Amino acid sequence: MNNLTSYQKAALDYKNHISLTANAGSGKTFVLSKRYVEIALAENIPLNKMVAITFTDKAGGELYRKIASEIEQRLITEEDNKKIEILHRIRRQLVSANISTIHSFCINLLKSFPVEAGVDAGFVSADTNLADEIIDKSIEKYINECVNNSEKFELLKKIIRFCGSKNNFIKQIKHLIGKRKKTESIIKIINDKTTEEITEKFNNDFEHYGSLLLKEKADKLIRLLETINGYVAEKNSENEIAAKVTNKVKEYDNSDTFPKKMIILSEIIKEAATQQNKIKKRGYFSKDYDNTPEIRQANEMMCDFEKILPKENSVEAVPILAEYNKVFAEIFTDILKIYEALKKHRCILDFEDILLYAENLLKNEEVKTALSERYNYIMIDEYQDTDEIQYNIFMPILDNLKRGNLFVVGDEKQSIYMFRDAEPEVFTKTREEITKWGKNNILNLPHTFRLYPGIAFFTNILFSELFKTENVLLNEVAYTELICARKTDEKGKVEILICDESNPEIDEAEVTSAKITEEIINNPDSKFSDFAVLCRKRNHFAELEDAFSKRKIPYQIVGGKGFYQRQTVYDILNMLEFLLDFENDTALAGILRSPFFLLSDKTLYNISQKRGNSLHEKLCSLSLDMPELKSVADKLAYFKSLVHQTEISRLVKIILNNTGYWSVIASSTEGEQEIANIKKLITLAGSFYNQGLKSLYDFTDFLKISVQKQEDEGQAVPIGNENTVKIMTIHQSKGLEFDTVFLYRTNDSPRSETTKAKSISASKTFGFMAKVPLGENYSDDYAAAPVVLLDDYIQWRKSKAEQQRLLYVAVTRAAKNLYICASIKKSGITGGSFFEQIAKGINLDTDKDEIVISGRMKFLNKESLPENIEREIEQKIKLVKTFNLTENSVFSDSAILKPEVILTNQIEDFIKGDIISATKVAVYSQCPLKYHLAYNLGLKKLENFYGKSESFNDLLDKENEEKLPADLKGRIIHSLLESETGDENLYETVKSKIIGETGSEEISGQFIDEIIQDLKLYFNSNVYKEIKEAENYKNEFEIYAAEDENYLFGIIDKLIIKDKQIVIADYKTDKIEAAEIKERALSYEKQLKFYAYLVSKKYPEAEDFVLKLIFIKHPENYWEQHLNKKEVKDFGREIEQIISKINSNVFPANITHCPKCYFAGKDKKCIYKAEI
Template sequence: MSADVPHLPTEVRAAGLTLQQAAAVELRGSSVHLSSGAGCGKTHVLTARYLSHIKNDRSSVGQLVAITFTERAAREMRERIRGSFRKERDQSSTEHRTFWEDRLEELESAPINTIHSFCGNLLRQYPAEMGIDPQFEILDEVLSLNVRWEAIREELQSLLLEESDAGNSLRALTQLFGWYKIQNSVLHLIEELDQGAWSDFLNLSEAEYRARIASLKIQLLKRYCRFLLTSDPTSVKYLTILLKSRYEGNLLPVKVREAIEQLQALSSASNLQQAYEELHKTLLGPKEIIAQLVDPEEAENVKEALKGFRDSLKNKLDAFLENESGEWSFNDFEVAQQFVRVALAVNDGYSRRKKDRAVLDFNDLLVMARDLLKNHPDVREELAQKYSFILLDELQDTDPTQMELVRLICDTGLKYGKLFAVGDAKQSIYRFRGADVFLFNELRNEMPEPGQLDLSTNFRSQKPILDFVNTLFRKVFDSYVPLEAFDRPVLEYPNVEFLWSFPEVEAASEKVSVEETRQAEGRLIARRISELLQSKEERIWDSKTRTFRPVRAGDVTILFRSMSNVQLYEEALRYYGIDYYLIGGRAFFAQQEIYDVLNVLRIVENANDSIALAGLLRSPMAGLNDQSLFLLRQSSGDLWDCLFSESLPSLPPDQMEALKTIRTFLKHWSNIKDHVSIHDLLVRIIEDTGYDAALQFEFLGDRKLANLWKLVELARRFDQAGFFTLTDFIERLAELVENEPKEEQAATQPENADVVKLMTIHQSKGLEFPVVIIADYNRKKSSPVGQQVKWQRYFGCVSSPPQDEDPLPFSDQNWRLAAIADRMEDDQEELRVLYVACTRPRDLLILSAGFNKFNQERNPYVHMAKLDPNSWLLKLGQKFDIRTGEILQLVPEDLPISIRVISETDKGIAQAPYEKSRKIPGKLPDMSRYKPLDNLL
């Protein structure tokens, strides 16, 4: 590795980097921690740095490791590096061309990959050290879940009879929770396995545990009170009404400020209960306050808000106020330890199963690679010799094991020039996978000062979008560095739009479902896209021609927080005749085609499953209609008997034909099922029934077909794994259908097709699009229900008592406190997700939401508060009048932003002039087949 480079290589300056970027590319001698806002060229700089190691440090491709976190990002990074090499080759003199040709060839096998594949390769090089089979297979998410379930079932069964601590723990837990809940709880726990922390937790004495919780509780209360005042949508909504009401006299603000101060002082109160009661009294709202309000409507608002704020505080502070020493029949700490003991025993069984089958899951790859480096200094040394520079993208998404790995790979070079790490703390959005943004900041503080670098010039978005982002997030993130716009032409059209829709209601009291509001929103989005596509307005910047051009379908991307309701938006797009491409919808296992396959397999496996049989008969595989099914049912009690009886009911000829055909097939499939692989059986079923062709002609046919083939592929992987039978496959599939793990739906069109794209915000990370619509902006986050136990990083294991028992068998106080700690972190993460979304567009950002109805409030703050905001809308409404787009409470840093607000009722959407000019399909697709099966049975 070369030492300091004394002067700036001119090639780098010529590459068109900013001074900030060039500094990051050129620094040597110190490692670099490059922190940057979105779109400031992190990946761009990382690519330039890679190139500069080849050019200026004379490194070979094999000496450079580039690591990122997703396959997509790794592909993109390799592509960008390849592009930069090609450029070098094309600009080189003849004698240097071969140099770059060779580097390009080496690049194909260069270590530019995800951290998981880096670890996988490492383990294959040193299998003996870790005692693993070098030919190990990697279990993906779905298959590892299967093996985990198998371990849970079998290990719990044998533990139940075992005389051991774990056995005793399981028996005690079963009495408390019942068998079913234990299984799910154990699954939940082992997915969060943190072996070291678990052993520490088991070694804690009760006194140590209680002391730890007591100190945590005080720290938590302090943070929580601040959170309630600034970020909790419910309490902030009431506070907003109280503080922003128009009043005469000063009693209300005085009282509210007094309450705020009391709330802030709670965590240092010597007697918490007493301090809380004082606060409660302040908020009781003396009559004089109301009397000072001129406007009766305002008086009503204030009265409601005072009560709402009081009740919400009581509810939220409850967990802190309770006395721990209640009369409980069980001890919460013991229950938590019992869970950990059982989960550890099951996890041992899971590890054994993996070892026997020579398979590793994703987590094993990281943990084992970490242990390999930790426990084998010789391997560490070899690696240090082999790799001169480590380039790491998306540092903010590292989890503790990954960070340990990075430290071990860099070894003594960690601070001294070996590591080049880039990231953005504001874009850390993988907490649910264990990412911890704290690690990002911690590493920064360890770096020598010259290596702590920043980027703040954004090359992606038009200036007004950045002004909007800065205004919205300035107060949201600590030490926010505003994004500066790269100098380029700006449009006269507003680059930010609010798109608010609400269904038309007859009477003010009429209730509107969330689904209806989303449908109206979908229609307004589709209408707006259609308007943009028809418009001749030149609003998309083309960097090649350096001019603006009109919007094309492929410019538009709709981003979702969650894909659960995406079909409502898809329907609207189809209704408007807009082609689109759904990137990996999450609910793969919740699709009708998956149910259909499950039904047919169930019936082939077990003829007595009449629910599955009914499902099969009415699916396109058999093609019977409800009337025929009804007649079949009537003619005999049992559907199967009737299907195979001599005397069939009289059915129309086509239905009779369909019935006889499926009967023949069913006999045939049952005969071959034990002699062919699961994959072949499935393919045979599809071929016999022409199911693939039938799906093709349905609504969203392409995607259904792609999903079907994805399922066939899953069956092939089951066969390949070699240890699953058809019964296993059916059982696992049924579980997957029930639990809906995060499996993406199959892709149907190339991602670069010129059609509108729909994806989650997580999938959009690192990407950019000309037009971005953030849909479902006011979506409320649903909280998990029915969970019995969880691992919380500060509290350790906490368990929730069975809620149907009165009194509760053990205290749920720690469970609730741990939930509060998680809730606050989740809230921060939600805002980071919003930041990622708002920083994706280049030319136009549209925020869209469907509301019940707009209330008539004149005061913008009260208006917003009454919409019952989620955390996104809360932040938006604190800074903007969401009805007009005006900035509220200007501060000197705020720049004027022109925001276009479109708000429409359903009727308004339907009456839009351009809709009439569109060719609209006659009717929406017939979804009647999707009604639940139990209607029939």
């Protein structure tokens, strides 16, 4: 710990509750991981007594890796044997540690206390699509109920007229359900009040909060206007406007209520200012005084007050708003009841439910006590992004800090998730609670180890100005100065790239791509992955993609939308549509042309010329003469045979694994992104199945609708850090850092936050906010009550403060170089834009070619005390307005993107990026030619032609288990073993599983009895009892591992972790005699060794591997083999050799395997005689 700063060391004091504010690049995750390990080691407690909450799964993964790394580092340096023993124990327990998002943590709470929480123990967490579907059904059901209830029908008509349409009504209700916490708290208040009492509340709220937030500012504006009016009156005592303003100012000063003051201020502004809220020149103020400080300040303040000053009919709108609040509450409550009932019927909880139920669960004293005893240490990362519900979950667990230990870390300057109800005030509230236990418990990490001095100094100058005022009610936060931990001779660059918006030839996308090109060419050490382009909006991505493509700059969209519109999704949709209808010629044409089969246009034309009623018939006809087409037709027939007996996600996997799709996509320029998208689609298919929606037709229909309507669905985030420029939103960049950052389109206007007509918003302070029609006149403009104007003002100020924090996040992603891009119109800088904030913050004059900012900044002194030293610093900022966009700066495919390599060997064609399963390795080991026939040529088994009785079950992939209807029994047994179903109600459970798999209720009782008999044999065995006693295990464990440019994949029936020992158990349902077990087990040996190698890569600390092969019909005669670490590693080399041979197309025949091979004819010889 000698390398830690004094601030970091203080943060490791786990004896006290701590609130830690961490500046950008201060290493908070580093500190959090050290604190986690320090507690576990010093207190010698099991990891399940500790909780670490992160904002995202990705952040959780990073924290997990850093904790693992810290443990490894300490094992290297630690000399105390007792501590070494504890560290080994911590490392073993880490796989099951409570490191998760708040939602995962709450799901675990609800699963632990389902009765107390009032939820079904087997509830499923609904994704957005399913929740939307249920909300739609709830609203439709409510509308249908209203038709038969005249009183409700009148309310429904009123609200639909208010919204302007049924579709907008549905949209508003969905929005309120999404903000259910706020909505329900409003309803609790409204239900207890009459319309008159709600009206009074609105007026009182306007008086109270308006005075609190604006009276002082209004008084200041009045004094400014009084001063300006004095200039006018002094110059012309007869000026009528000046006389009116003088009288109104006196009236303002004599007024005793805030609402009256606002009305008078509005009248003064109407007299003295233009409609644009500028002091009048004609007939009032002389041009000679146009640019005085008073004028500039008054103009700016009047623009701000425009949002709050009462409009015509504002007062009249108050009782109407109160009446609509009662209507909104009643309708929402009725729809919510239906929504809750539908979810309960399907055992579903939505995103909001999970937090709300957990919050309510913590009101149970017994549960609270149990959890207080269970969890001693709670650590929460990114605390600035938390909300009130999360505060209400963790504080009771710690008995409001009277028990246990709380550590929260975050940076209020980086709170940018207001749309998720995250508000910095929760951080402030928690800090105040922790302060009660000691002022020394409020700490900070001021050093930035990321930013170069020039960037750090620019950040300090800019944001010390923007974060000048602090106001908790408006989410305005104070600035904490960055202390630079970089060397003083490392400079850092800030440059402003200004485009003329009137010149379409030179736009920001072209300038950005040209600048990246210039940097790469001029700096040989630069990589494309050093660069990131940060956008406020995703709709800017397309223009950047076009510009980068022109210059052949490799790029990656991070978190881009349009997931359902990707070609990969279209391809899979085409395949599923065709499998449902073999006469769908359009879908089949798309499949044949896609990476599934890659048929040429010429081949497609030849198919179309054959006779037949459909394209499929023509394909089958031509396939009789063309072997390559026969393989295609056979595969399609095989996929079709799986449709009604295979879970959707597995069907998609089988299709992808049995065609060339993975390889083709992996080799494309956007391969990583598309692979991630495909995996997301497979996950969606799995969720669809888990939610009880098992029909392929339903899923295909869902995909079609999503392709048409869901354009904003985010793409998956690819794994890997390939050499590409990253294009992302600022929100996506949170937590990341890059050498060079481009802030793109900084002069664009921000989104408006005012209440729009025909919309409803929920304010936890005021109630339902909406503009309302006067006198039931829905065609005229809607009026805004004063409380609505006040809420708009507060939301505008909060949004403005968040935009400043968003800019802070963007600027502090850059370590070395920061480019600020802006397109400026003739009218000047856009109000409210990032560029306006930057210009104000550093006093920028855009007419200059360079500005200089200077001052003093603190640096970390690593050599001696004092820890921080202050130095003078000067930063030059260039303003670039002319650009060289010549074509000769376009990259060639060879010069920049690929290093020059001289090849002396023969060039051979081989495939990379494939997924290698246990079965593929085992089949290749049996006979390389067999592998070629099965996986490359896609030939069917000969039993289809000759009636061969031997089952293909001996080497099926887990993901391909459904190849034959006869495998249904095996799937049912595997499913029951995975869910650890016991003897109770076994008959009904088996029957239900079969119906779920087949969709048919016509089930043979004998078939069910056979399954139950096999299961009971296993449940009564000693090996089952032994496995059942395992504490740390995983069922149906899917595991991937990278192996050079390929991926190894397997699904392990049961993985048991015992200290340094790993037990891999694999269940087999083969119908064999006990005497055949040993021979059959040998055919599975490679498969289990493959799993052992995969597991060794995930759990490198494991030293002993036990392989168990359990034949369900003969459980006591299980096969077992022990391997040590070296033997597993040796098998890894064997896998490496096999993959190399597969990639190099080396497929010799092993004729000794022919008698057992399903590609052997009746003469027991291989059908592929040409190769032998």
